[in-house]
Amino acid sequence: MLRPLEVPYRYLFGPGPSNVSPRVLSAGGRPIIGHLHPEMYEIMNDIKEGIRYAFQTNNHMTLAMSGSGHTAMECAVFNIVEPGESVLVSINGVWGERVAEIAERMDIDILYTGSQKALNAPPGTAPISFNERACQKMFNRKSKPVSYLLDMSHLSNYWGNDGKPARMYHHTGPVSGFFTLRESLAILAEKGLENSWRQHREVAEYLWKGLEDLGLQLFIKDKDLRLPSVTTIAIPDGYDWKELLAYIMKHHQMEMTGGLGPSIGMVRRTRLIG
Numbered sequence: 001m002l003r004p005l006e007v008p009y010r011y012l013f014g015p016g017p018s019n020v021s022p023r024v025l026s027a028g029g030r031p032i033i034g035h036l037h038p039e040m041y042e043i044m045n046d047i048k049e050g051i052r053y054a055f056q057t058n059n060h061m062t063l064a065m066s067g068s069g070h071t072a073m074e075c076a077v078f079n080i081v082e083p084g085e086s087v088l089v090s091i092n093g094v095w096g097e098r099v100a101e102i103a104e105r106m107d108i109d110i111l112y113t114g115s116q117k118a119l120n121a122p123p124g125t126a127p128i129s130f131n132e133r134a135c136q137k138m139f140n141r142k143s144k145p146v147s148y149l150l151d152m153s154h155l156s157n158y159w160g161n162d163g164k165p166a167r168m169y170h171h172t173g174p175v176s177g178f179f180t181l182r183e184s185l186a187i188l189a190e191k192g193l194e195n196s197w198r199q200h201r202e203v204a205e206y207l208w209k210g211l212e213d214l215g216l217q218l219f220i221k222d223k224d225l226r227l228p229s230v231t232t233i234a235i236p237d238g239y240d241w242k243e244l245l246a247y248i249m250k251h252h253q254m255e256m257t258g259g260l261g262p263s264i265g266m267v268r269r270t271r272l273i274g
């Protein structure tokens with residue numbers, strides 16, 4: 001502890017965080033300002049615009065949660081679902097399973113992500129956007145959400161989305177996290193969403209070909225069903241997935257991850273989400 005912080009350089013090909021650009025890194029090193037300073041409000045306004053662009057939505061109720069992707073998922077559920085309501089959850093992986101565990105009703109339009117997922121920002125903030133129908137539901141509920149921190153009636157004011165002239169203290173936002181999120185959204189807007197999609201597709205196809213040329217098998221055979229952001233590589237017979245991942249990390253400083261839920265032990269996952 002009695003020495004300055006040291007962090008190794010790693011090649012991050014896991015499910016996020018990814019390696020971020022020097023511009024985003026240096027945004028995180030800017031001087032701290034108060035979370036209620038006017039400059040911070042301007043940065044938060046930029047973030048809202050950037051998220052609307054990234055999500056391709058005009059939803060007024062768009063903001064970033066102070067917390068990881070999980071925070072946004074729980075915010076969606078806690079604000080929309082009231083005790084006693086029933087929920088329809090489509091389970092297509094572990095996140096559906098988790099929502100099913102915590103939710104009771106969710107048939108509305110809410111979109112969320114984590115800052116480390118394809119936005120190429122450090123983890124710790126989570127863009128979220130609610131459409132009109134979702135706002136109608138959550139702002140006309142009979143009971144208060146169980147969480148104060150995730151209560152959208154407070155957060156909508158904190159983010160200047162409730163039409164009131166003054167923004168009130170609700171919690172202390174992660175100032176440096178908002179700087180980096182703002183900057184990663186600015187980079188995305190400068191590059192253009194279509195260019196970013198195309199670039200992800202091109203590098204994914206390059207990766208798929210390279211892996212196949214090495215004799216490795218891709219887990220999803222049909223190209224059209226593959227995500228450009230996540231590539232699942234079948235574990236070759238006779239190999240232990242944990243040993244493979246540990247070897248790559250030890251010898252190449254490269255992070256990849258194993259399968260989650262039903263695919264555990266069957267695949268290695270590598271992501272191109274930077």
Ligand SMILES: Cc1ncc(COP(=O)(O)O)c(C=O)c1O
Pocket residue numbers: 015068069070071073095114123
């Ligand atoms: C759909 C979904 N929801 C929530 C999360 C949780 O995000 P975080 O790890 O940032 O809390 C993830 C992470 O992979 C996810 O894919």
